[in-house]
Amino acid sequence: MNAKIDASGADGALKAKHRAMWALGDYPAVAEEVIPDLGAILVEACGVGRGDRVLDVAAGSGNAAIPAALAGAGVVASDLTPELLEVGRGLAARRGAQVEWRRADAEALPFGDGEFDTVLSCVGVMFAPHHQAAADELVRVCRPGGTIGLVNWTPEGFVGQMFATMKPYAPPPPAGAQPPPLWGSEEHVRGLFGDRVTEVGVRRQSVTVDRFDSPDAFRDFFKANYGPTVAVYRAVAGDAERVAALDHDLSELARRHMQGGEKSVMEWEYLLFTARRNG
Template sequence: MSSDTATIDTTLAAKHRAVWASGDYPAIAADLVAPLGPLLVEATGIGPGDRVLDVAAGTGNVAIPAAQTGASVVASDLTPELLAAGQRIAADRGVVLDWRQANAEELPFADNEFDVVTSAIGVMFAPHHQAAADELLRVCRPGGRVGLLSWTPEGLVGQMFAAMKPFVAQPPPGVQPPPLWGREDHVRELFAGRVHGFAARRGTLDVDRFRSGAAFRDYFKSTYGPTISAYRAIAGDPDRVAALDTALAELGDRFLTRPSVMAWEYLIITAVKSEPGTRHDRS
């Protein structure tokens, strides 16, 4: 990596940390997406004796239930504020695990160190998908499991990012949209030739909180880092603010499947890391 590239990557990482430190992601993790963590723990078969790394762990929605199974767990995340919140939650629940600040694209762990490597709606936000995928596989031992849960492009969160796209600056070259991790073919390509037993299934998280699209918009406008960032980018243009207000409220209304219930689609992927020298053209 050149020094110029290193500077750019460091700057980008700092921006990402600031985005996720803004708002109140711990509230979103607790109030809306908490059920996703146990789903990924179950899908990857985590249990006693497993050495587990949860990447982009946030406040521990996967890491804490993984540790509750008796596994030895390391929770890593780019944003120290989220790790601190996770530590408090784990302490309140009497759960012991390690918390490490780390960039998903440059994990500070040894090759083949973990039996299971997971990430739920976390690594999908790393800007360079191939770099992050390579790191997930590097730290997983041969024969170990990788488990991912990501929002799909077609689901509510994927569509929210699509709605915000016209209102934010173009990302730097090489940065890919987070919801691509919610496409099976994209992840197959990222892991190509290095895993077997690749399995993918879609599911929906029923969120019973918002009675209208406007309520959904206002919650995310004040709580969710990427949405807060989008509004900050257009704060000096009332017409664009009004347009984004309308777009997000209409999106929320479209996903209200019944009074106050939204179905948020996700994709769970599990795979087994292949032994060295083994290449699986079809995983």
């Protein structure tokens, strides 16, 4: 088991910054309007069924937790950002899903060893800054023989390229923090889990995104709603030229990925990882 990350000092400040970033904008709108089916894909890939004890790590507003509960599992949804959990409670209630919502740090989960049959995360745990610490916790709370399942954006796919596009405009990351899209690299994620897992399944897939009728519509939606993008714009807000340059770069990224150049459909690549915990 990995030592718990110190919640004081520099790391505590970093976690507070992450909480604040994901509370910016309206991430639940991104999950519900842009990638509504992604969590259900992960739940199906993990074989979640009635009576399973499931933990959704960095659950946000429940994109995976709610489908898991509707499949009959007993689900705990954990996230660092309480504002997202509060939205998730409302969404679950409207869909008739029974989910337990817990505020928790993915790098120091408040659960017992081997407590869950399935531990999953849908484009969530990849944003924890210390990758090995987060992977160690996923393994620790999964029972021997249980399933670990992840959906992570790839570095080469649209979202990975969006982070690369925003990087020149963002403040430098804190020392020791690793880039989120690394979790979408098969070599990296295999290295994080090592020989602690078996029956590893890794495949690249894509989700079709047809929410936006133009590149600028994509840019404006993410500029207003996606926490990391909102944060980058805030970082350059005092420089009109840099704001305009970032506007241009994000629109051009979307334009390149829209089929036929101007059509509204994009394919966003992700890595689907499933494995069983050894033990």
